[in-house]
Amino acid sequence: MQEERIARRFFVSGIVQGVGFRHFANRVALRLGVAGYARNLANGRVEIYAVGSPATLTALRSELERGPSGAAIERVVEEQAGVEPECAGDFSIRYDG
Numbered sequence: 001m002q003e004e005r006i007a008r009r010f011f012v013s014g015i016v017q018g019v020g021f022r023h024f025a026n027r028v029a030l031r032l033g034v035a036g037y038a039r040n041l042a043n044g045r046v047e048i049y050a051v052g053s054p055a056t057l058t059a060l061r062s063e064l065e066r067g068p069s070g071a072a073i074e075r076v077v078e079e080q081a082g083v084e085p086e087c088a089g090d091f092s093i094r095y096d097g
Contacts, residue, residue, distance in 0.1 A: 014074035
């Protein structure tokens with residue numbers, strides 16, 4: 001039986017740009033087996049779109065709330081999202097935001 005895969009968007013605010021947050025999210029996602037992407041947003045937040053099991057997404061959120069050294073996390077907002085097939089295979093860093 002295959003484990004259920006769901007998608008979430010996490011919006012992380014605080015001091016999260018210029019501190020390696022996207023690379024941190026990438027390392028954590030790869031370790032947890034989460035697919036999706038991380039990108040900077042124009043409003044200073046980082047968006048993480050993640051596809052995985054409910055348990056792995058809970059673990060990912062815990063790591064995002066901690067962040068890398070140098071980051072100062074003020075808030076992590078989580079939203080439900082649809083599974084985008086083109087993003088469900090691996091995790092990447094996007095440079096389009």
